[in-house]
Amino acid sequence: MPTHSPEEPTERHLAPDPALMEAARARGRERWAAAGDLPAPEEKPPGRQLKLKPRIAVIVAVAAFLVLAAVVAVTSGGGSGDAGTDTAQPSHSYVPGLITPPEALPDESSSAPSNSMNPTLASSALGLIPPTTTQPAPPPVDNNRAPSGAKSLTMGPGCGGYTGVGSYRDGRKGWVDHGDGKCGSTFVSIPMSGDPRRDDPSAYAQWTFAVSGTCEVSVHVPNGNLEEVGGNPTVYYVYDRNGVGGTPMASFAIKQVEKRGQWVSAGKFKSSGNLTVQLLTRGQDWNNSGPTYAHHAASAVKADCTA
Numbered sequence: 001m002p003t004h005s006p007e008e009p010t011e012r013h014l015a016p017d018p019a020l021m022e023a024a025r026a027r028g029r030e031r032w033a034a035a036g037d038l039p040a041p042e043e044k045p046p047g048r049q050l051k052l053k054p055r056i057a058v059i060v061a062v063a064a065f066l067v068l069a070a071v072v073a074v075t076s077g078g079g080s081g082d083a084g085t086d087t088a089q090p091s092h093s094y095v096p097g098l099i100t101p102p103e104a105l106p107d108e109s110s111s112a113p114s115n116s117m118n119p120t121l122a123s124s125a126l127g128l129i130p131p132t133t134t135q136p137a138p139p140p141v142d143n144n145r146a147p148s149g150a151k152s153l154t155m156g157p158g159c160g161g162y163t164g165v166g167s168y169r170d171g172r173k174g175w176v177d178h179g180d181g182k183c184g185s186t187f188v189s190i191p192m193s194g195d196p197r198r199d200d201p202s203a204y205a206q207w208t209f210a211v212s213g214t215c216e217v218s219v220h221v222p223n224g225n226l227e228e229v230g231g232n233p234t235v236y237y238v239y240d241r242n243g244v245g246g247t248p249m250a251s252f253a254i255k256q257v258e259k260r261g262q263w264v265s266a267g268k269f270k271s272s273g274n275l276t277v278q279l280l281t282r283g284q285d286w287n288n289s290g291p292t293y294a295h296h297a298a299s300a301v302k303a304d305c306t307a
């Protein structure tokens with residue numbers, strides 16, 4: 001009769017019956033329910049979660065691709081007219097106080113032609129430059145008369161508004177009066193300094209106009225000989241003030257010996273209330289043979305001004 005060691009099993013265990021296992025689980029749940037405890041929730045099979053995650057990833061990737069494509073389409077659809085708007089530099093020069101900053105100009109590429117402003121008229125909108133498109137052109141000047149709407153003033157010996165500073169009488173050497181004392185037929189011959197590059201600061205003639213706006217100045221050169229009308233040239237200063245002094249805003253010169261008996265246009269000058277024209281005494285009144293007694297002529301000066 002064979003003998004068995006106590007460590008060796010006397011029988012072989014069989015696999016548990018599934019039905020018995022389920023019945024045991026049911027009894028366990030009943031005991032948990034009776035004791036007031038709830039069993040731990042059953043975990044969902046991990047296979048189903050693994051199947052959902054790839055779908056979500058694909059949906060998110062597709063949505064991101066569509067959003068990116070829409071952004072690219074909107075950005076590229078702006079056209080070449082909007083390209084580089086963040087870094088483009090203005091094409092207009094900006095001088096503070098004079099030209100509208102380019103940033104204030106309308107966008108011509110996005111505005112209708114009828115509503116857009118011409119950049120060259122930007123200063124006109126601020127009143128810096130008189131507009132040329134809203135005002136009709138003045139009629140042509142006829143017979144040396146001022147255009148309609150202009151203020152015309154004539155100053156000179158016998159007319160008023162004229163002053164001879166430092167005048168003295170010394171025969172043909174000093175200041176000499178000519179004419180009948182009436183406006184337009186009277187003038188004064190003023191002695192020269194003797195140097196074509198230097199003035200006598202104590203002697204000059206001046207015409208003053210109480211006007212505002214832009215004035216076209218004309219100078220009358222009377223008839224006479226070298227001792228009466230001998231400027232070659234005669235130099236004038238223009239001041240935007242009542243009287244002379246400081247720096248003139250402009251100057252001009254007239255060869256009186258070539259313009260005798262004529263009105264000579266000197267140009268247009270702006271006046272803020274008073275406009276003064278000054279005749280200087282620089283000039284040569286001698287030659288190799290001795291003194292010529294050449295004089296500058298001071299006659300009428302006219303200003304045709306528009307506001």
